Amino acid sequence: MTASREQDVLDLLVDQHNEIKTLFGQLPRAQGVEKRELFQSLVRLLAVHESAEEIVVHPTARREIDHGDAVVEPRKREEDRAKRELAALYDLGTEHPDFDAKLAQFANAVIEHASHEETEEFPALRRSSSPEQLRRMAGAVRAAEATAPTRPHPHSGESATANLIAGPPMAVFDRMRDAVRDWRESHRE
Template sequence: MLLEQHEQIRTLIAQVQSATGDRKRERFEDLVRLLAVHETAEEEIVHPTARREIPDGERVVESRLNEESQAKDELAELYDLGVGHPDFDTKFAALADAVAKHASHEESEEFPGLRREISAEDLRKMAGAVRAAEATAPTRPHPSAGESAVVNLLAGPPVAVFDRVRDAVRDWSRSDKSS
């Protein structure tokens, strides 16, 4: 499931890089949402499990959390800039590179360790927990919240409601203008 999301993220990055105008903005908003939801679920479910279960899990997870923190800051900055800003493409290229490296690290270090150390049945249960975490995750990066599973569990759902209401109003406003 997470590998499929990594592929979706790579696809959206390529679409943002090749698009213009409204299409670029839409693809970027899709990417922001997917990254925010994906990273929140990893911080709540995947990373704590990896920290406990895989050899050298503490080091592996701390490295991933540092990467995620930096990416949240960059993503929030890009969101505030907007796709029409003259610096957007350059800053987005740097983010795209960092996200690709982060996904590669997860795929080569964290995920194989989880597959080795956790039973297939427990991995399926973990996937269900990831889906539940994603359902209540914020849809925008909130760098000031940090990368703590506890903070995500406590603050995430109220922030997610706020984000999802903002998303709905934004989408309604755009659809109302186009009709």
């Protein structure tokens, strides 16, 4: 087995949190095409990460940990706000004069959200789940990410059911839009 196959869901998600933080750190220093590409990477990572959490992690935490609703509901509200803010940033664009200030506010909220997950939800889930269950959940998260939308859809809902039903069609549409965008950008003169 490779290390990635042995990685449990919580380690996988913390690694993704660290990748998100790295992108937030790189974006303010970047300009032009590099900034746009870094932001597109951030948007994609956040969109698939949050969808996978909503499909796999939060429902399990709600069921398995003591006071699961009290732990999960605030995270879901934060994620719902983050989807709306990320969609607004996406619409604003990296060249807009307000982009950097709005990105900084958004980064602070996302990092705070990740901290809540890492100090509240994840340790409780680790205590209540077997190592094998956490490894299997990592596989489920990877599968969910493979079919998740690549940009935020704030009006699609944040429940596991909404993501399972609406996610794959939106993901296909998003990937088509991404391909067209990438083609256009590669053929600019």
